[in-house]
Amino acid sequence: xxxxxxxxxxxxxxxxxxxxxxxxxxxxxxxxxxxxxxxxxxxxxxxxxxxxxxxxxxxxxxxxxxxxxxxxxxxxxxxxxxxxxxxxxxxxxxxxxxxxxxxxxxxxxxxxxxxxxxxxxxxxxxxxxxxxxxxxxxxxxxxxxxxxxxxxxxxxxxxxxxxxxxxxxxxxxxxxxxxxxxxxxxxxxxxxxxxxxxxxxxxxxxxxxxxxxxxxxxxxxxxxxxxxxxxxxxxxxxxxxxxxxxxxxxxxxxxxxxxxxxxxxxxxxxxxxxxxxxxxxxxxxxxxxxxxxxxxxxxxxxxxxxxx
Numbered sequence: 001x002x003x004x005x006x007x008x009x010x011x012x013x014x015x016x017x018x019x020x021x022x023x024x025x026x027x028x029x030x031x032x033x034x035x036x037x038x039x040x041x042x043x044x045x046x047x048x049x050x051x052x053x054x055x056x057x058x059x060x061x062x063x064x065x066x067x068x069x070x071x072x073x074x075x076x077x078x079x080x081x082x083x084x085x086x087x088x089x090x091x092x093x094x095x096x097x098x099x100x101x102x103x104x105x106x107x108x109x110x111x112x113x114x115x116x117x118x119x120x121x122x123x124x125x126x127x128x129x130x131x132x133x134x135x136x137x138x139x140x141x142x143x144x145x146x147x148x149x150x151x152x153x154x155x156x157x158x159x160x161x162x163x164x165x166x167x168x169x170x171x172x173x174x175x176x177x178x179x180x181x182x183x184x185x186x187x188x189x190x191x192x193x194x195x196x197x198x199x200x201x202x203x204x205x206x207x208x209x210x211x212x213x214x215x216x217x218x219x220x221x222x223x224x225x226x227x228x229x230x231x232x233x234x235x236x237x238x239x240x241x242x243x244x245x246x247x248x249x250x251x252x253x254x255x256x257x258x259x260x261x262x263x264x265x266x267x268x269x270x271x272x273x274x275x276x277x278x279x280x281x282x283x284x285x286x287x288x289x290x291x292x293x294x295x296x297x298x299x300x301x302x303x304x305x306x307x308x
Contacts, residue, residue: 001286002299005116011086012113014290015052017298018042022290023049026101026109027086032056033107034072035298036260043294054080057107074103085183088116088152095123097155097184100176110150110176114288114300115216118254119156121305122214125252129211130161132250139163141211144203144245146196147221151177151189153214153254158186162212167192167199169223195223197234200241209247216256231259239274246275246308253306256288267304275306282307 005012015023015030019042022035032053042049055078060071083102090096101110122143129141143157144165150173154166158181168174171193181189192199196217203210217238221229239255246253253275257267264285271283283306289299 001284002289002297003117003286003303004289004291004297005113006091008091009088009113009116011088014113014292014298016042016044016049016294017290017292017296021049022292022298023053024113026111027084029054029080029084029101031109034059037300038298040296043292043296050077054078055103059107071106086111088119090123090156091120092123092127094127095120095156095159097152097159097180097186099150099152099180100183111152112149112300114290115152115256117288118214118256118303119152122153122212122254123156123160125307126157126160126162126212129250129252134161142209143212143214144210146200146213146215146242147217148177148214149173149216151180153216154189155180155184155186157212157214158189159184163190164188165190165192165210167194167196169193169195169221169227171224193224195225195227195229197229197238197241198223198227200238200245204241204244208245210245211247211251212253213242213246213251214254214256215242216258219259231257236270236274239270243275249308251308253304255304255306256301257303258301262302264302264304267302271304271306277306 011027013025017038018040023032030052056075058073085098087098099111140163143162145154146167148166148168154164158164166189174191174193219231268285285304287299288301289297
């Protein structure tokens with residue numbers, strides 16, 4: 001199954017894609033960025049791209065190589081703000097948050113818009129768990145967001161009534177996420193700057209359990225103390241640790257993977273084996289993609305969702 005952000009999200013639009021690039025609008029700001037999966041030709045001409053774009057990302061010498069996948073520089077074409085906000089008005093009542101965007105030293109700007117269907121799932125499933133817990137007089141569900149970046153998934157879970165733990169290995173990114181929480185009128189998220197594998201192992205030793213776990217691991221990365229992360233080598237162990245800290249009933253997992261060559265079927269097999277699931281387990285999987293103005297679908301990641 002292929003899922004796309006809703007067309008009602010007016011603060012984001014994929015204008016065009018092709019020739020290894022994508023042209024996107026975030027609020028009023030339009031930017032051109034590399035996109036290796038855009039293997040087709042652009043629909044609009046280069047002159048039109050240049051006319052529309054406020055800024056363009058120029059890949060550096062190491063672009064695409066391990067550890068430097070997204071390195072490069074931004075070329076400003078028009079006057080624009082260094083930082084700005086966009087809103088995400090969810091499809092469900094109560095799901096509404098704000099995200100600060102900005103030009104980073106890499107090609108990222110603070111949000112992965114194709115993740116919107118995951119935010120909707122997280123909000124919906126967490127809302128169900130929160131309602132059930134409230135009816136029974138139990139504490140709010142606990143949701144752990146690993147590799148959490150600037151926190152859109154954390155905000156979705158918090159808006160749904162969860163007790164949220166947000167973990168990332170980069171302190172500046174965690175500070176960015178905290179700002180997004182405050183801008184969204186939310187509070188109470190627990191912030192953790194740590195290596196995800198170390199944290200999951202420690203939580204397992206302590207016997208701590210979560211009702212929902214979200215993980216969006218990068219292909220390569222480093223922990224705050226120099227710990228090395230390589231997706232192909234670490235993912236299965238990471239999932240095994242997640243399995244140890246997920247509540248056995250009334251719980252969920254969302255796994256998102258960007259690495260080229262990973263398929264939804266591969267993701268499902270990883271989750272089944274790591275969690276020791278049988279054939280009747282409630283798993284769903286597919287691709288997250290964006291549609292440009294001309295109907296070209298740009299697949300960007302695969303997801304696996306486990307519900308208990």
